[in-house]
Amino acid sequence: MHELSICASIADIATRHAAGRPVSVINVRVGQLRQIVPDTLVYCWGLLCEETSLEGSRIIVETVPARIRCRSCEQTADVGDLPVFACAGCGGIDVEIVAGEEFLITSLELADAEAEAAADTETGTGADG
Amino acid sequence: MGRFHRHDDGTAHAHDGDGGHSHGTPDAAAAGAPDHSGYQTSVERVEVLEAIFGENDRTAAANRAKFAAAGVRAVNLMSSPGAGKTTLLRETLSRLAGQLRIGVVEGDIETSLDADRLAGFGAQIALINTGNGFGGECHLDAPMVASALSRLVLPELDLVLIENVGNLVCPAEFDVGQDARAMVYAITDGEEKPLKYPVMFRSCELVVVNKMDLLPYLGFDLDGFVGNLRKVNPAADLIFASARTGEGVDAWCDWLRDRLLRDCHADRVRRMRRV
Numbered sequence: 417m418h419e420l421s422i423c424a425s426i427a428d429i430a431t432r433h434a435a436g437r438p439v440s441v442i443n444v445r446v447g448q449l450r451q452i453v454p455d456t457l458v459y460c461w462g463l464l465c466e467e468t469s470l471e472g473s474r475i476i477v478e479t480v481p482a483r484i485r486c487r488s489c490e491q492t493a494d495v496g497d498l499p500v501f502a503c504a505g506c507g508g509i510d511v512e513i514v515a516g517e518e519f520l521i522t523s524l525e526l527a528d529a530e531a532e533a534a535a536d537t538e539t540g541t542g543a544d545g
Numbered sequence: 546m547g548r549f550h551r552h553d554d555g556t557a558h559a560h561d562g563d564g565g566h567s568h569g570t571p572d573a574a575a576a577g578a579p580d581h582s583g584y585q586t587s588v589e590r591v592e593v594l595e596a597i598f599g600e601n602d603r604t605a606a607a608n609r610a611k612f613a614a615a616g617v618r619a620v621n622l623m624s625s626p627g628a629g630k631t632t633l634l635r636e637t638l639s640r641l642a643g644q645l646r647i648g649v650v651e652g653d654i655e656t657s658l659d660a661d662r663l664a665g666f667g668a669q670i671a672l673i674n675t676g677n678g679f680g681g682e683c684h685l686d687a688p689m690v691a692s693a694l695s696r697l698v699l700p701e702l703d704l705v706l707i708e709n710v711g712n713l714v715c716p717a718e719f720d721v722g723q724d725a726r727a728m729v730y731a732i733t734d735g736e737e738k739p740l741k742y743p744v745m746f747r748s749c750e751l752v753v754v755n756k757m758d759l760l761p762y763l764g765f766d767l768d769g770f771v772g773n774l775r776k777v778n779p780a781a782d783l784i785f786a787s788a789r790t791g792e793g794v795d796a797w798c799d800w801l802r803d804r805l806l807r808d809c810h811a812d813r814v815r816r817m818r819r820v
Binding site: 418421422425426428429430433434437440444449450451498499500501502509519520521522523524525526527528 | 588589590591592593594595596597598599600601682683684686714715717718719740743744747775776777778779780
């Protein structure tokens with residue numbers, strides 16, 4: 417539900433790191449415990465980037481499953497679809513989340529400006545096919 | 546590192562090694578990959594590794610520092626719409642008036658209806674309408690709270706209650722600089738919600754289970770609810786309450802006073818001794 421404002425943050429960070437170079441892809445890592453809907457993020461990204469230097473770029477979302485580690489028996493396990501934050505081994509509830517809360521931009525892929533221009537031309541001439 | 550490129554249909558991928566550009570082959574064509582061999586793209590990758598909430602989190606840290614400098618404790622109060630946050634706050638202000646100096650940050654997408662309901666108890670109130678954003682924000686973020694704090698006189702307060710926008714999803718994602726997160730949960734919402742919204746339920750130090758006066762009329766499985774809550778948050782404090790009848794409201798006020806403010810006052814005493 418807050419994907420639009422998140423896209424604004426992503427755009428700020430991407431624009432700063434791109435430093436004027438054209439961007440084709442923004443790689444984003446999202447943990448399972450982040451309440452981000454990848455499809456909505458991608459949709460909002462298209463809206464937000466219109467008529468900006470990032471227009472035409474895409475977000476690729478890599479999701480990370482949630483994992484917990486039991487402080488009692490040291491066992492590490494995936495949380496799974498049912499959100500039960502207890503150790504599957506000893507039943508302990510003193511667990512820490514070791515993965516699944518990530519939410520970061522990992523990298524940008526820069527577009528080759530000349531190739532982009534060539535692709536645009538080609539797309540333009542062949543668009544009625 | 547493979548070579549990345551993008552096709553007209555929006556797909557993108559990498560080829561390992563140097564000779565991987567084989568989209569024109571029959572196999573690739575059969576697999577539906579467009580013939581893109583005329584493009585010679587070489588993609589440069591820029592490592593970023595930057596938290597997307599970084600700016601929010603920096604502002605939240607600044608809010609937290611402001612609270613600490615003023616000797617104020619702040620609670621981020623979250624719930625679904627209609628769970629009874631404002632009614633509970635009204636009862637809280639009425640009971641604690643004259644005992645604690647309270648500020649309220651009131652977040653609503655539109656209208657000042659909730660802020661109006663809280664007027665008249667001597668509390669400082671800063672209203673944030675989130676509807677000015679792109680379609681209306683569904684949560685408070687740290688910059689919004691920072692803006693509201695500029696309208697409160699923090700050194701004249703003991704406690705700031707931040708009433709978030711009614712929503713069980715987004716407010717859990719945004720640190721606003723609070724000392725504690727608390728939820729108001731209405732039993733009319735059903736016992737399964739901790740499993741459906743685990744992030745918010747897990748984020749809280751306290752869950753006030755509200756509308757307990759309706760328990761005889763609902764098929765609400767209280768033990769089932771507590772069991773579900775414990776699966777996602779074994780440690781949260783629990784208060785059973787009815788903001789309407791007043792049941793449990795004293796326990797909530799005690800929690801604010803004893804659990805939340807005790808350390809804060811100890812800090813203040815230490816500071817005064819040092820001066």
